[in-house]
Each structure stands twice: as C-alpha cells, then as structure tokens.
Amino acid sequence: MRKSLQKFAEKCPFSATSVKTSVPRRFSEIPGPLELPIIGNIGNFKYAVRSDSKTIEGYNHHLEEMYHKYGKIVKENLGFGRKHVIHLFDPADAQIVLAADGKTPFIVPLQETTQKYREMKGMNPGLGNLNGPEWYRLRSSIQHAMMRPQSVQTMFFYFLFILRYLPFSQIVSEELVKHVAKEQVRFGHVNMQKVAGRWSLESAGQILFEKSLGSLGDRSEWADGLIELNKKIFQLSAKMRLGFPLFRLFSTPSWKKMVELEDRFYAEVDRLMDDALDKLTVKDSDSQNMRFASYLINQKELNRRDVKVILLSMFSDGLSTTAPMLIYNLYNIAAHPDAQHKIQKEIKEDPTSTKLPFLRSCIKETFRMFPIGTEVSRITQKDLILSGFHVPSGTAVDINTNILMRNEVLFSDSPHEFKPQRWLEKSKDVHPFTFLPFGFGPRMCAGRRFAEQDLLTSLAKLCANFDIHHRGEPITQIYETLLLPRGNCEFEFRKL
Numbered sequence: 082m083r084k085s086l087q088k089f090a091e092k093c094p095f096s097a098t099s100v101k102t103s104v105p106r107r108f109s110e111i112p113g114p115l116e117l118p119i120i121g122n123i124g125n126f127k128y129a130v131r132s133d134s135k136t137i138e139g140y141n142h143h144l145e146e147m148y149h150k151y152g153k154i155v156k157e158n159l160g161f162g163r164k165h166v167i168h169l170f171d172p173a174d175a176q177i178v179l180a181a182d183g184k185t186p187f188i189v190p191l192q193e194t195t196q197k198y199r200e201m202k203g204m205n206p207g208l209g210n211l212n213g214p215e216w217y218r219l220r221s222s223i224q225h226a227m228m229r230p231q232s233v234q235t236m237f238f239y240f241l242f243i244l245r246y247l248p249f250s251q252i253v254s255e256e257l258v259k260h261v262a263k264e265q266v267r268f269g270h271v272n273m274q275k276v277a278g279r280w281s282l283e284s285a286g287q288i289l290f291e292k293s294l295g296s297l298g299d300r301s302e303w304a305d306g307l308i309e310l311n312k313k314i315f316q317l318s319a320k321m322r323l324g325f326p327l328f329r330l331f332s333t334p335s336w337k338k339m340v341e342l343e344d345r346f347y348a349e350v351d352r353l354m355d356d357a358l359d360k361l362t363v364k365d366s367d368s369q370n371m372r373f374a375s376y377l378i379n380q381k382e383l384n385r386r387d388v389k390v391i392l393l394s395m396f397s398d399g400l401s402t403t404a405p406m407l408i409y410n411l412y413n414i415a416a417h418p419d420a421q422h423k424i425q426k427e428i429k430e431d432p433t434s435t436k437l438p439f440l441r442s443c444i445k446e447t448f449r450m451f452p453i454g455t456e457v458s459r460i461t462q463k464d465l466i467l468s469g470f471h472v473p474s475g476t477a478v479d480i481n482t483n484i485l486m487r488n489e490v491l492f493s494d495s496p497h498e499f500k501p502q503r504w505l506e507k508s509k510d511v512h513p514f515t516f517l518p519f520g521f522g523p524r525m526c527a528g529r530r531f532a533e534q535d536l537l538t539s540l541a542k543l544c545a546n547f548d549i550h551h552r553g554e555p556i557t558q559i560y561e562t563l564l565l566p567r568g569n570c571e572f573e574f575r576k577l
C-alpha cells in the first residue's frame with residue numbers, strides 16, 4: 082500500500098466521523114434510473130441492445146452515460162434481492178469510502194458465479210471472495226511471503242522484493258523475446274492475444290509453481306487451451322452478473338455451462354498446484370531463500386488447503402489481468418513512435434537499469450487510459466456521507482475508477498490522449514484518489530508488485546530488441562467482467 086496515500090486518507094477531513102455539514106439528504110434521494118419492481122434496473126442491459134452502452138459488453142459506456150446523466154453519485158438496483166449499488170464518480174467520495182475501510186475491508190466478489198461454484202464444491206471461496214477474519218489470515222501470509230523479513234523499512238521491503246523475484250521476471254522476458262521472434266518469422270506478425278496469455282501463464286508458473294510451464298515453448302497449445310477456458314469463464318460470468326440472475330434460483334443452462342467450464346479449469350490448476358506443493362515442502366531450509374509458494378507451504382500456520390486457496394486466487398486473478406495490460410502497453414507504444422524511440426534511447430543509455438522512468442510513465446499512462454477493471458468495490462462498514470447523501474453501513478459502493486482515470490475535469494490536460502509526460506511533470510493538483518489502478522489499502526491488489534515488475538521487465542526487453550508496429554483497427558475495450566481488448570491484437574516486431 083502507498084503509505085503517503087494511506088496517511089492522506091486517514092487525515093481526510095471528510096471522513097465519516099469528522100464530517101461537519103448540514104443535514105445529509107436521504108439515501109432514497111440519491112439520483113439514478115427508474116427502478117422496476119423485482120428486476121430493478123437490470124432490464125437496462127437485457128433488452129436495449131441497440132447502442133453500445135446498453136449491452137453487457139458496453140457496461141463501461143453505461144457507467145459513463147450514468148455519470149453524465151445523473152452526476153457524481155448514482156444509485157442503481159441490480160434487482161432480484163441484490164439491493165442497491167452506489168456508483169461513485171468523485172475522488173473525494175472514493176477517499177471517504179477507502180479511509181473508512183479499517184483493517185478488514187469488505188468487498189462484493191468480482192465473480193458471484195465463481196464464489197457460488199467454489200461453495201458448491203466445498204472449496205474455500207478464495208481471497209477476492211472472502212471477507213472478515215478468514216480473509217485477513219490468508220492475506221497476511223501473502224504479505225509475509227512477498228516482503229519478508231518484517232522488521233525492516235518499507236523502501237527496503239521493495240528492494241528485497243526485487244532481489245528475490247526479479248531474476249524470474251527476467252527469465253520469462255527473455256523467453257518472450259525468443260518466442261515473439263519465432264512467431265514473427267512463422268506468421269509475418271504476432272497475435273498478442275495468444276502470446277500475452279502464454280507469457281502471463283509462464284510468469285505465474287515461475288512464481289506460483291516455481292517451474293517453467295513451457296507456455297512460451299513446446300506447451301504453447303496447452304497454454305492456449307487453459308487461457309481460452311479462463312476467458313470463457315470471464316465472458317459468461319459478465320453475462321450472468323448483468324443478466325437476469327435466474328441461476329440463483331435454479332440450475333439454468335448458463336449455470337450448467339459455467340460449472341462445466343470451472344470443472345475443467347480447476348482440474349488443470351489443481352494438477353499444477355499438487356505437483357508444485359509435493360516438491361516444495363522442505364525441511365530445515367532457510368526461509369529467506371525460498372520463493373513464494375515454497376515459503377507458504379513451509380509455514381506452520383498454513384495447511385496445504387490454505388496454500389492452495391492462496392495460489393489459486395493469485396493464479397486466476399493474475400492470469401486475466403497482466404496479459405491484457407501487456408497488449409494495451411504494446412498498442413500505446415506502437416501507436417506513438419516518438420514514445421517508442423524515447424524508451425529505446427532510455428534503455429540503450431543504461432541497459433541494466435530497472436529504473437527506466439520514461440517507460441514507467443508509459444505504463445502508468447496505459448493504466449490510466451486502459452484500466453482493466455470498471456470499479457473498486459466495497460461494502461461500507463460505517464454510515465457515511467457521500468456527495469451530501471446518507472449512505473448506511475452495509476451498502477455496496479463501486480468506486481468507478483475507469484471513469485475517474487479519464488475524467489475531463491480531473492485530468493484537464495487532454496485526458497483521452499496518451500501523454501506519459503504528465504506523470505513526470507510536477508503534479509498538477511490531480512486528486513490522489515483519482516488514479517487507483519490496483520485499488521487501495523489493505524485490500525489492494527495482492528499481485529501488484531509481480532504485475533508491475535513483469536510489465537516493466539518484458540516491455541523493456543521487447544523495446545530493446547524490436548521496433549513494434551500495430552496492424553489493423555485500433556484496440557478498444559469490451560466488458561467481460563474485466564475490460565478486455567477488442568480489435569486487432571496483431572503486432573509486427575521488426576528486429577533492431
């Protein structure tokens with residue numbers, strides 16, 4: 082967690098306890114679309130299929146439209162007993178919500194279907210689906226595994242993280258360069274939809290299973306199958322989230338399909354986890370030399386089931402996020418030759434450096450322009466006053482980071498343009514809760530360090546070896562639980 086931001090949040094003059102304002106308006110007065118009995122607002126998506134913003138795939142456009150129509154706080158009801166969700170489009174409200182998080186923030190699971198599936202199978206729901214003390218126990222062990230030892234200062238933690246995990250990122254990035262070169266020769270272009278997935282699977286293998294999975298080598302077909310399975314789960318999950326949730330009442334064809342997909346996915350991942358854990362249990366070894374999974378399996382407080390829950394959560398969350406981010410970054414780099422040359426120059430000047438401030442600012446700008454998620458969600462644990470309205474404890478709130486990060490008012494300097502320079506200039510008074518690609522606080526993305534390091538290392542290696550060009554129609558985003566690339570993901574990599 083960014084300490085400075087945390088302090089900023091704690092000192093927040095608007096936090097619920099310190100708010101001194103006129104009487105807040107009632108919850109029922111929060112603006113939003115007209116609700117129908119039982120189905121609430123869910124019909125918005127199901128029937129109105131003519132414009133992009135009214136389809137499930139255009140959910141992000143729907144959010145944008147609601148912001149323009151109703152303002153910075155909007156109430157929506159997903160129907161069928163799911164109560165209201167409050168959409169927030171103001172960083173000051175985001176700050177109030179996150180400042181009130183406490184030690185164990187509560188969230189709404191990203192995929193209700195995955196939570197239901199795991200419960201049905203008697204599995205632990207996993208990190209992103211848990212709340213309360215069980216979440217805290219598992220989450221704490223991840224922090225220890227990533228940032229041990231505990232007794233040193235924060236900056237030193239980060240240094241230790243790099244020292245321990247950077248070599249594995251580098252191995253994967255070198256394999257990626259070889260794989261890309263081969264694909265380029267074979268097909269005359271590289272389909273990054275496939276290659277980025279193989280890359281993120283290979284990286285997960287190094288950290289979570291502590292071995293090469295061969296995804297960028299002789300097992301690329303196997304990797305493609307697993308990635309495709311995961312993609313289908315995300316696609317179907319989005320439809321079930323925003324469609325009529327009849328699967329809650331009985332076993333619908335969609336639910337049966339979901340169970341079949343999840344069964345196949347878990348059978349594969351279970352095999353990977355069992356193989357890894359059988360090999361990684363060691364006696365009397367120095368925990369300082371252990372990688373992520375072997376550290377976990379050798380902790381007395383964690384049993385094998387706990388470790389599997391953690392690995393599974395990290396695996397499934399990581400697989401679907403870093404791969405699209407690699408594609409978005411390559412797209413921005415290819416579409417902006419000036420930026421590409423600047424990155425290449427920066428690397429040439431100091432080939433072993435991991436600082437690379439300009440490349441880092443390009444990655445940051447890509448997070449801003451192509452956020453992978455539509456929101457950071459929380460269930461409030463206190464009564465709060467948001468945009469002057471009373472929001473009771475126990476309400477689901479979505480901080481719509483994807484809108485915040487491209488907002489014309491908040492980013493007055495060409496918010497729809499790729500301008501990495503903006504991150505190198507002195508802050509132009511952008512509210513710190515405007516840019517939250519990894520969320521915030523104790524619940525912030527558990528894989529953030531891995532993701533950032535993998536992106537930086539691999540993009541640096543690709544830019545150092547190739548001139549990168551994008552082919553065909555521009556890449557945009559489509560909502561499939563996450564905001565995934567839509568458009569042509571074929572790139573040309575010309576050897577430098």
Ligand code: HEM
Pocket residue numbers: 188208209210220394395396398399400402403406453454457458517518519520521522523524525526527528529531532533
């Ligand atoms: C660029 C890639 C990624 C982005 C943008 C991203 C973003 C996020 C966000 C926004 C959250 C919710 C945070 C909050 O509620 O405050 C999250 C949670 C999570 N992420 Fe990531 N993530 C990425 C990659 C990864 C990777 C590589 C892993 C695993 C290796 C991972 C594992 C997780 C887990 C386990 C959670 C749930 C944490 C919890 O509830 O305690 N993520 N991520």
